[in-house]
Amino acid sequence: MPELPSPEGIIGLSGIDLQQLFDFLLTLFLHTLRLSAFFLASPFFGAAAIPVQARIIISVLISFSFYGLISVPNPVDLPFLKIIQVVLIEITIGISLGLCVTILFSAVALAGEKIAASSGLGFAAQMDPNSGGQTPVVSQILNLFAIAAFLSLNGHLHVIFLLRSSYDIIPLGQSFDFSVLISAGLSAGGHMFSIASLLMLPVVSVLLLANITVGVVTRSAPQLNLFSFGFPLTILTCFVALYLSTEPLAAGIKDMIDFILQFLEDSILEAGNG
Secondary structure, eight states: OOOOOOHHHHHTOOOOOHHHHHHHHHHHHHHHHHHHHHHHHSTTTTOTTSOHHHHHHHHHHHHHHTTTTSOOOOGGGSOHHHHHHHHHHHHHHHHHHHHHHHHHHHHHHHHHHHHHHHHTGGGOEEEETTTTEEEEHHHHHHHHHHHHHHHHTTHHHHHHHHHHHHHHHSOTTOOOOHHHHHHHHHHHHHHHHHHHHHHHHHHHHHHHHHHHHHHHHHHHOTTSOIIIIIHHHHHHHHHHHHHHTHHHHHHHHHHHHHHHHHHHHHHHHHHHHO
């Protein structure tokens, strides 16, 4: 009858040390924090239409590609409270940068809302899962147009490259001046309104002339009231203006995407130097 192996023989089998596996998973977890937090707060990567499981898998895979390229402190040498501090710093960096991109990207939706309000299309609104409220159809069309331009210009790849470069400027877990990211968010809010004004200016200018025309006509012919004459004319003018301004809008959105990428890079450099 064959003898059973002794417990000492079982313990002595070759394999992966449990402590080494735990240290590897903890190091990989630290890699994923900044990127995952950015994906959570960014406009495209954190969209509600993308399932949470897909976002988690994508962030882990991209973070795994960074493994070995980023200097990470040894988890064994870090006390528990220091690890918590590193986690909070990484999450703050990722969410702050993602919110800056989201604020700047919201300029397209803001321009669409103003165009819809000027043309009478503000009533044509539907539920937006990203914002959780009613959004005009014009805003959603322009937002989809901006996302398509962002992907076609490889903006998502540039963003991932900037996040990878941010580890060289702001090493993982290193303390920095958080007021830099706060000022970047406030500056992004100001730029959002200026970009939205430039994007909607051609269409809103045409709609202003159409409203002046409606006012003159209804003043000279009172039987042509606003509902029977004004709304159809302004809505038709809006459609024609949007169709004719497709190329200028595309150029404006391209400049906006370039500005967002440059703004993100400048914010990372300023946070690292501060």
